[in-house]
Amino acid sequence: xxxxxxxxxxxxxxxxxxxxxxxxxxxxxxxxxxxxxxxxxxxxxxxxxxxxxxxxxxxxxxxxxxxxxxxxxxxxxxxxxxxxxxxxxxxxxxxxxxxxxxxxxxxxxxxxxxxxxxxxxxxxxxxxxxxxxxxxxxxxxxxxxxxxxxxxxxxxxxxxxxxxxxxxxxxxxxxxxxxxxxxxxxxxxxxxxxxxxxxxxxxxxxxxxxxxxxxxxxxxxxxxxxxxxxxxxxxxxxxxxxxxxxx
Amino acid sequence: xxxxxxxxxxxxxxxxxxxxxxxxxxxxxxxxxxxxxxxxxxxxxxxxxxxxxxxxxxxxxxxxxxxxxxxxxxxxxxxxxxxxxxxxxxxxxxxxxxxxxxxxxxxxxxxxxxxxxxxxxxxxxxxxxxxxxxxxxxxxxxxxxxxxxxxxxxxxxxxxxxxxxxxxxxxxxxxxxxxxxxxxxxxxxxxxxxxxxxxxxxxxxxxxxxxxxxxxxxxxxxxxxxxxxxxxxxxxxxxxxxxxxxx
Numbered sequence: 438x439x440x441x442x443x444x445x446x447x448x449x450x451x452x453x454x455x456x457x458x459x460x461x462x463x464x465x466x467x468x469x470x471x472x473x474x475x476x477x478x479x480x481x482x483x484x485x486x487x488x489x490x491x492x493x494x495x496x497x498x499x500x501x502x503x504x505x506x507x508x509x510x511x512x513x514x515x516x517x518x519x520x521x522x523x524x525x526x527x528x529x530x531x532x533x534x535x536x537x538x539x540x541x542x543x544x545x546x547x548x549x550x551x552x553x554x555x556x557x558x559x560x561x562x563x564x565x566x567x568x569x570x571x572x573x574x575x576x577x578x579x580x581x582x583x584x585x586x587x588x589x590x591x592x593x594x595x596x597x598x599x600x601x602x603x604x605x606x607x608x609x610x611x612x613x614x615x616x617x618x619x620x621x622x623x624x625x626x627x628x629x630x631x632x633x634x635x636x637x638x639x640x641x642x643x644x645x646x647x648x649x650x651x652x653x654x655x656x657x658x659x660x661x662x663x664x665x666x667x668x669x670x671x672x673x674x675x676x677x678x679x680x681x682x683x684x
Numbered sequence: 685x686x687x688x689x690x691x692x693x694x695x696x697x698x699x700x701x702x703x704x705x706x707x708x709x710x711x712x713x714x715x716x717x718x719x720x721x722x723x724x725x726x727x728x729x730x731x732x733x734x735x736x737x738x739x740x741x742x743x744x745x746x747x748x749x750x751x752x753x754x755x756x757x758x759x760x761x762x763x764x765x766x767x768x769x770x771x772x773x774x775x776x777x778x779x780x781x782x783x784x785x786x787x788x789x790x791x792x793x794x795x796x797x798x799x800x801x802x803x804x805x806x807x808x809x810x811x812x813x814x815x816x817x818x819x820x821x822x823x824x825x826x827x828x829x830x831x832x833x834x835x836x837x838x839x840x841x842x843x844x845x846x847x848x849x850x851x852x853x854x855x856x857x858x859x860x861x862x863x864x865x866x867x868x869x870x871x872x873x874x875x876x877x878x879x880x881x882x883x884x885x886x887x888x889x890x891x892x893x894x895x896x897x898x899x900x901x902x903x904x905x906x907x908x909x910x911x912x913x914x915x916x917x918x919x920x921x922x923x924x925x926x927x928x929x930x931x
Contacts, residue, residue, distance in 0.1 A: 680868075
């Protein structure tokens, strides 16, 4: 039990969820290390959702609502931190959910599948090896994708994604949306829409705006996307990182 | 096998050492997450040893050479990343080495003891529960220390230390030296000398200057310490972190 008075209470709660996911067997070691990197960047961001992240989330939801086949890619970290909110988002914007693990093992896939089932979500993709294809014929686990999910999807939300895999996705014609606390990461730079925020704050915010945007017509949604520049938005996001304390 | 051409090759090698330590059973889950935080800060530091870190290392070695009972505290992360260099440093400056784990289990202690033995180092402290005392009578694993080591030591080098434990050490009259990539951490702020550097670069640098400083008389060493201000040095260290890329 973490004391609520601990100066890092909220952060320690998330760390506990990540450790639990590892012990339950569906998170790779590298997922724990990645969580630590995220902690550091969130710490420098003041652990709050910044304005450029919100702007990116409006563009992200608009892009997904305009998609023919929007897919949310989930890995161990995403499931550990945000499974309930991910399911809500998928239902609200009518997106598929695909399990896509950089360190793919049958055991991890099965545990995550079962977790979704235990939440009443039975349509998960990516849990059947026979159904996997390789993006751009790159025969690497980094390029695998399920036939009706990421492989044929046109807009893919890939939170907390590895840089090598993001690079492969970015070379397709798909629109790639990421959630990544490091605005300088390869994933952030290569995505079409990069949300610099902690996933535990981002997905609930996206849920909070999704119904509003669903009520808009397509022109409004297209304008939101046209007005959005990812490189400028990343540049603005950088300004919010404070390594120096306020005097 | 990590390809040498990978853009994050050096960093991935360290990550591999940390993962190996976890699999070997002597590193706690939180140690993996902590490594990730360090990765992020080192990334922002450009993964090089900055001038303020070198100045802090001169002060640190001077302080340890002037000590009556200098002790190097090691945890799982330190052992995984720098065991050989730590042994060299201990021998050069005539310091003791004490295993001190925030998440102490007999298994982890025994594995680390054996690792030191396999390196020909048989004088390790902190591996005997009967020998443990509690600093300032705080009956918590965070305050435990071996009788002839940290408990009676006057200068303690505690690399990669947890903030809660650093706080307990800082409340003693001991001089506390830390190596921590986060200049804003509680550990960095509460220590007497804080070296903002990656331990894999810091300990070799300390070894490279230790013999030079040993050849100096005590007045020279005292002056190095008198001239050193940890708060100013931390402030200067902060200036080297670049969240913005160079244009």
